[in-house]
Amino acid sequence: MISKNPWQSYRQVATQTASPGTLVLMLFDGAIGFLEKGLRGFDLEDPLEFNLAVNNNILRAQAIINELSLSLNMRDGGDIAIHLRRLYGYMDRRLQESNVQKDKAGLVDVLGRVRILRDTWAEMLQQGVQKPELANEMVA
Numbered sequence: 001m002i003s004k005n006p007w008q009s010y011r012q013v014a015t016q017t018a019s020p021g022t023l024v025l026m027l028f029d030g031a032i033g034f035l036e037k038g039l040r041g042f043d044l045e046d047p048l049e050f051n052l053a054v055n056n057n058i059l060r061a062q063a064i065i066n067e068l069s070l071s072l073n074m075r076d077g078g079d080i081a082i083h084l085r086r087l088y089g090y091m092d093r094r095l096q097e098s099n100v101q102k103d104k105a106g107l108v109d110v111l112g113r114v115r116i117l118r119d120t121w122a123e124m125l126q127q128g129v130q131k132p133e134l135a136n137e138m139v140a
Contacts, residue, residue: 021125024071027064028118034061035111042104051102058099058107065091065114087113 018026034057041053069088072081091110098106 021121024068025118025121025125027068028114028121031061031064031068031114032111032118034058034064035107035114039104039107039111042102054102055099058095061110062092062095065095065110087117 038054038057038061041050041057044050044053065088069085069092072085072088074081074085077084091113094106094110098104098110
């Protein structure tokens with residue numbers, strides 16, 4: 001019998017038992033981690049390592065941002081869902097441009113925006129969300 005990595009087991013249980021709001025927070029944290037790794041990739045000397053680090057981490061961050069966008073409840077989310085969808089689309093385009101051009105300006109821009117969203121979301125969760133249905137409107 002092959003034992004699993006304890007960290008992987010913990011993450012699996014954490015994601016299976018987390019509330020929708022906590023899952024969104026975890027997605028923001030994941031995107032931030034990949035964006036930071038992508039930025040560190042720009043410091044690599046070897047062209048292959050540089051391209052792999054930048055490309056792979058940008059693609060992972062884009063996947064998370066797209067998941068956040070697709071999880072918006074556009075029917076009931078109102079203006080906030082519309083604005084978040086546009087923001088996620090903008091961030092996806094910036095990351096795509098950064099990946100193609102291998103320019104870190106887009107990563108820096110998106111990282112700043114994701115950090116703001118993450119911190120705002122964390123504060124909302126910490127305060128207990130006055131209207132729980134708001135969180136449900138933003139995530140499917």
